[in-house]
Amino acid sequence: MTSTIRALAEVILQNIDALEADCARRGVEAPSMKEPFKPGSEFSLNDADVQKASTVIVAAAQQLINTVQPPQVNLVMTAYSTTLAGAIRVAAEFHIADILSEAGPAGLHVKDICSICKADPVKIGQVLRFLASAWIFQEVKPDVYSNNRNSSIMVKGLSVKELHESPETKYSKPEGSTAALLGIIGDETIKGASYLYETLSDPKTAFSGEANEAPLCKALNTDLSCWQLYEQPEQQERQHRFGVAMQGISRLEPIEVTTKGFDWSGLKKDAVVVDVGGGIGSFSLALAKEHPQVKFVVQDRGPVVEDGLERAKVFFPEGVDSGRLSFQEHNFFESEPIKNADVYMLKFIIHDWSNKYSHIILKRLREAAAPHSRLIIVDKIIPYICPPSEVNEDVSVPGVWKPELPEPIVNMSGGIIYPHLSSVVMMLWCNGQERTIGDFNELLAEAGWKLEQVHQHDAFGQNSSQIIAVPI
Known part of the structure; x- marks a missing residue:
């Protein structure tokens, strides 16, 4: 056997x-x-x-x-992974991958690295050897390090001289988005994770769905939500880093992945699509270019839609001039001003919020919807980790992919922890979460929607899905 x-x-x-x-x-x-x-x-x-x-x-x-x-x-080694995240942030902030990129394949002695980044070679040497043991950088000779496949993606696209002389520009190139994300993981995410137990065990916050009672808020000793905190003047660097990191994450998933699925071409002439919480309108802009018969309205906070309108005038002026792409200030916790729209969209919104606030958002849209209206949620559908045979068929929905792996593999995540990690990170930051198909089914039903169909691109939750619902 x-x-x-x-x-x-x-x-x-x-x-x-x-x-x-x-x-x-x-x-x-x-x-x-x-x-x-x-x-x-x-x-x-x-x-x-x-x-x-x-x-x-x-x-x-x-x-x-x-x-x-x-x-x-x-x-124990998994528990120590927070230490690894902190070490990665050290390498990113000290521009060590950038220094080694200029040094070439021969690498550089840790003393020479530290003479450039103005750090203690004894301490940085320990950090680099730890990272090299985890397949980040490589030690080519005793105390001599060079980039490898993993460490090289921390290079920011600027010279080391530029990085030191103008540190405020360190994320100005597209390549800098990876370093920005690593900085967030090694800063806010680690800090939030260190207060996860305290938040879940404190009677005041254990069952809270409030965004300002998330672990990160406790860690940073603030009564503000992370979104409110980022708007404070002293948090400008964190806010900028977050914006750059999110742009980088969006590039990992081509916009075509999120636009495919729903039959946009089947919408009638002058159909109205409301992009609720649509930011600067990137999603709607891409759709409007492909589907000229549809009118798109992007809703978000005032400063955001003002920025979006200015960008749209540059990248899609004909859409703005014709009224096919417009912008509207709106708080999605309040009554939806556009009634009876053909489609209401929520892209990367619901995962930011607890069930309490997600219910309010969905309920406001249900109140505005007509019988013909459709709701499209673009978010991850995270899979159950149990064998597919154990999944309750009561939550079976057309289009859902079930993870399938050959025996003797027993963990149905497929070794892909990112979607489940993302769910806990959303909880750390703002008491949000990623959701299973069962979670979506229950959440939508409570707000007056029926989950009708989904369009998935993989069974393991790596990519976003379109969740389509109709009014009950």
Whole structure:
């Protein structure tokens, strides 16, 4: 009888064939951890077979590691991951990847690195060796470090001289968004995580859905929500870093992923689509260009829609002049001013809020909706981790993908923790959450909507989905 560990190893080897075939088809070598990352060197994850093989390999490898290592090691090392996030932030803030990028493949001694970044080589040496042990940077000789595949994506696209002489510009290039996100993880997210237990055990906050009673607010000793805090003058650097990081995250998911699904072309001429909380209107702008028969109204806070209108005048002036794309100041907790719209959209809104406030948002739209109106929520649908056979069929909805992994893999996350991590991060920041299909079904029903259909792009919650509902 084949052991579980051997079966896992065989699953890995079987699926490597698909990845090697992908490389051969594109005429490239398999990625090397020793080399800095180059766009195009990753596997073709837009290919369904390659994506599936990659997911299976990661899931099997992680189960194999967790089976082979003692559980004490697994649990303790996972708990220490906050230390790793702090070390990554040190490397990003001291521009170490940028310094090593200029040094080239031969690398640089830690003393020389620290003479440039003005830090203690004894302390930075410990940080770098810790990171190298976690496959971030590589130690090419004793105390000599160079970039590798993982560390190289911290490079910000500016020279080290520019970074030191004008630190306020460090996130000005598109490449800087990764460093901005890593800074947030090593700052606000770690601080919020350190107060997670205190918040969940304090009778005042344990059952609270208030955004200003989230763990991060407790950590920063503020009565403001994180969104209100960021508007304070002394928080300008954090606010700017957050904005850059979110732009970077949005680029990881092409806008085509979020626009595909619902039959926009089936909407009648002059149909009205209300983009509730639509920010500067990027989503509506992309849709308006593809579907000229539809009118889009972007709603958000005053300063945001003012910025969006100015941007739209530059990037889509014909849409603004024709009235096909317009902007309106609106607070989505108040009554929706546009009644009987054909479509109401909520992109990346519901996951910011607890059920209490999500219910209010959805209820306001239900009050404004006509029988023909449709509600489209664009958010992640996170999967259950239990076997698909155990999922209650009562929450079965057309379009939902169920995770499928070969035996003996038992964790149906597919080794992809990001969607579930994202849910806890939303709780840390603002008492929000990502939701399962069952969560959406219940939340919508309580607000007067029936979950009708979803459009998913993967079964593991890596990408956003379109959740479509109709008035009850």
